[in-house]
Amino acid sequence: MSKNCLVAQSGGPTAVINASISGILDANIKYKEFEKIYGAKNGIEGVMDGKLIDLSNLTKEEIDLLKLTPASALGSCRHKMKDFNEDEKEYEMILETLEKYNIDTFFYIGGNDSMDTVHKLSLYVKQKGIDKKIIGIPKTIDNDLMETDFTPGFGSAAKYIATTVLETYLDASVYKDNGVFIVETMGRDAGWLASSSVLAKIDGKPVVDFIYLPENPFDKEKFLADVKKCYEDKKQVYIVASEGLKDANGDYVFKSKTIEVHDKFAHAQLGGVGSYLKSIIEQANITHRIKVLELGTAQRAAMHCASLTDVNISHLCGFRAYEMRFEGKSGFMAGIKIKSMLPFETEIVEIDPSLVANKVKEIPREWMTDNFVKEELVEYLTPLIQGQPEIEYENGLPKYVKLI
Amino acid sequence: MSKNCLVAQSGGPTAVINASISGILDANIKYKEFEKIYGAKNGIEGVMDGKLIDLSNLTKEEIDLLKLTPASALGSCRHKMKDFNEDEKEYEMILETLEKYNIDTFFYIGGNDSMDTVHKLSLYVKQKGIDKKIIGIPKTIDNDLMETDFTPGFGSAAKYIATTVLETYLDASVYKDNGVFIVETMGRDAGWLASSSVLAKIDGKPVVDFIYLPENPFDKEKFLADVKKCYEDKKQVYIVASEGLKDANGDYVFKSKTIEVHDKFAHAQLGGVGSYLKSIIEQANITHRIKVLELGTAQRAAMHCASLTDVNISHLCGFRAYEMRFEGKSGFMAGIKIKSMLPFETEIVEIDPSLVANKVKEIPREWMTDNFVKEELVEYLTPLIQGQPEIEYENGLPKYVKLI
Structure with a gap:
């Protein structure tokens, strides 16, 4: 009987998923x-x-095109598995599909919610004594997974953010009085994405004046004083803020009334931090020349501006996950360990998904100030955005493939 | 005595200015x-x-870096020249600088407002019998200058928009119910930028469902009917709208209360069309899964995603403007004429700046439908986004130069 495997993708897309x-x-x-x-x-x-498609017949050319196509080509979901001790039904449905298609190994590509699924499913098959391998492969632009030194998807988002910050900074510098420019990045609970804007430099100096992270309680008075002084000094302020900015009580400074309907994990859909900061600067009468740029989903889909390092690591996670299955491993997530910074070397390691599930890795406190980030963070980020993949262009635009 | 020339930039920046x-x-x-x-x-x-800097000593390497650096490297302004019959003072100040630095030729890079300056200044020196050459070089991402077949800056913005639409479309297609995705482009009076989204295709088919242009009066009821039907059909609607969308009375459908302070031409600062469309879809209860992406200034600064054709044409406009001065021409704008579509060939021609000043070129009515654009427009746009410039990268990010 044939031995087959199954792969699926979950959660928010990334450029390199x-x-x-x-x-x-x-x-x-x-x-x-x-x-x-x-x-x-x-x-x-x-x-x-049981909605499966056969990927076995993809040509090498199609596989290479898929490698450089952004956003979950198999589609995605946000589904919270119940505890199987409470309700076994979904587990039985999954097993039925795995049996029907002779699936030996199930690879699940996702973030901390998906690693919860990997963990629960692994426990289930183990408890039932069923010989199925369940393996998690990390992805998230947020870089907030525990245990792995970074996540596939983050480097490309970081590179896109830094590039866009650099370019919009130049655009925002052309007048005598340039006012305030605010960029809002994604990042619900951790500020990795916002922090990557520090990499945008002209003449070796960061172009961003202030970076505000969810890890740091937002102090409105200090913020306004900082912005006022900077604006008075040089008639230009460039601010980057994470959507998940929180006050001293841990409440989001601005919470959108809209809740994302398909988000069954009940994450609040954020947005509007940029507009909030604009409104308080206006109210404080510092200036009325204020522009806000919300990077939105472009920051997680921009393969045209991806990091080659990130593409290669994401590919390696899949490749090594496969190899590790045949080294006899199961019930793990293929995480990344940095072995050396100079030269930059990594290895893929076995990580217990229960240590990743439903947890968030924040930026270390000692890597940030109250309104910026420190050199340690710059050193950490720099290798992750290196290199540009050779995208295939067709008629002036990137050539991407759609599987479903 | 030495013979010198002067160059300056005006209005909103572009990637290739x-x-x-x-x-x-x-x-x-x-x-x-x-x-x-x-x-x-x-x-x-x-x-x-009299704030001049000497560009003569730039090395060839610096000139090449400048060529691929986005946003007005000399800075910009929005300054409306008075009629010299009413007030000569500014003209005298300009002449004083031109005399002091032995300026023979003044090249002014800008849009329709700047061509007003070129026109007035040309008339002034002619009337005064002063031997100074005044030459305009076009730029604007809006592509809305009269007489020139297209404008430097547009092709790169169009390529960025189409690329971002393609990538965010893939991102917006991953769930079973994908809701509505709305992209808001720049384009106050003409829809060229929004229309370029039609170039984003998967399997040869445009990914955008509806394109709304300022040239077309916006019909709210028809819009909601279109969106409702599309959403019911495939649980996904992708909309691109121009910021300058107007109703049947010619009023902007959504006008921001903020007026850009430095805009002395009293252009209303727009924005929020995307949010407006979101709000009416919500009110009509079609779906509450609606995302809005305002491309903002990123669309005019994204050299990392520029069109090589656009870069080369912008360079050629400067190069030919210089040559045309020594062919004895003055008081003109260096416009672009398309000589052949296949192969795509252009030439730089002499255009009377008074035919460009303060006017707007709209998309021909016969190139659009009420909610999309026609094949003629696709054919016009396609050559403008071809080719990718070889950007120099340093430490994972584009290397740009700042002159001031």
Whole structure:
């Protein structure tokens, strides 16, 4: 009987999330351990519903195109698995699909919510004595997964943010009085994305004046004093703020009334921190020349501005996850360990998904000040944005592939 | 006595506006007609104030870096010249600077407001019998200048918009129910920028469902009916709208209360069309899954995603403007004529700046429908976004140069 594997993607997309699929496909070209490689549509929901597509017949050219195509090519979902001791139904549906398609190994690419699924599913098959391998592959632009030194997807988002900050800074510097420019990045609970704006430099000096992170309680009076002084000094203030900015009580400084309907984890959909900061600067009468740029989903989908380092690591996570299955491992997440900073070297290691599930890794307190970040953070970030992948262009635009 | 020239930049920046300066500098390396090439800081205001910097000593390497640096490297202004019959003072200040620095030729890079300056200044020196050449070089991402077949700056903005639309479309397609995604582009009076989103295709089919242009009166009921039907059909609607969307009375559908203070031409500062469209979709209860992406100034500064065709044309406008001066021409704008579409060939031609000043070129009515654009527009746009310039990267980010 044939031995097959299954891959699915979950949570918010990244620019390089498909590189992990191509890593699995490339590993199978090399090792040929699986007869067929299936992809489930829309994450674990597609596994439950038996909505699988066969990826085995993709040509090497298509696999390479997939590697450089942004956003979950298999579709995604946000699905919270119940505890199987409470309700076994979903687990049974999943097992039914795995049996039907002779799935030996299930690779699940996702963030901390998805690692919760990997953890629960691993426990379930173990308890039932079923020989199925469940393996997690990390992804998130937020870089907030525990245990892994960084996450695939983050480097590309960081590079896009730093590039956009550099370019919009030049654009925002052309008048005699340039006012205030505010960039709002994603980052609900951790400020890694906002902090990456520090990499944008002209003549070796960061172009950003202030960086505000969710890890740091936001002090409105200090903020206004900082902005006022900077504006008076040079008639220009460039601010980067994370959407998840919180006050001293831990409440979001600005919470949108809209709740994202498909977000079953009940995460509040944020947004509007930039507009909030603009409004308090206006109220304080510092200046009325204030522009806000919300980077939105462009920051997680911009393969045209991706980090080659990030693409390669995401691919490696898929490739090594496959290899590690045949080293006898299961029930783990393929995490990243930095072995050396200069030269930059990493290895893929086995991580217990329960240590990742539903947790958030913040920026270390000693890497930040109250309105900026420190050199340690610059050193950490720099290798992650290196290199540009060779995107294939067709008629002036990147050539991307759609699987479903 | 040495014969020198002066260059200045005006209005909103573009990604390729500095390529026109490098074109002038490269022409002088070839022809050596000018002893010195000066740049005025902050446009015509810097000319009046005598704030000049010497560009003659830039190395070829620096000139090439300048060519691929976005946003007015000499700074900009928005200054409306008075009629010299009413008030000669500013003209005298300009002449004083031109005399003091032995300026033979003044190149002014700008849009329709700047061509008003070129026109008035040309008339003034002619009337006074002063032998100074005044030459306009076009730039604007809006592509709305009369007489020129397109404008330097537009192709790169169009390429950035189409690329971002393609990538955010993929990102917005991953769930079973994807809701509505709205992109707001710049474009106060003409819809060229919004229309360029039509170039984003998957499998040869545009990914955008609806495109709304300022040239087309916005019909709220028809809009809601279109969106509702599309959402019911495929649980996904991708909309691109121009910031300058107007109703049947010619009023902006959403006008921000903020007026840009430094805009002395009294242009209303727009923004918020995306939010407006979101709010009416919400009110109509079509769906509450609606995301809005305002591209903001990133769309005019994104050299990392520029069109090589656009870079080269912008450079050529500067280079040919220089040459045309020595063909005995003055008081003109160096416009672009398309000589052939296949292969795409252009030439730089002499255009009367009074035909450009204070006017706006709209998209021809026959190139659009009420909620999309036609194939003629696709054919027009396609050559303008071709090719990728070879950006120099340093430490993972584009290397840009700052002159002032």
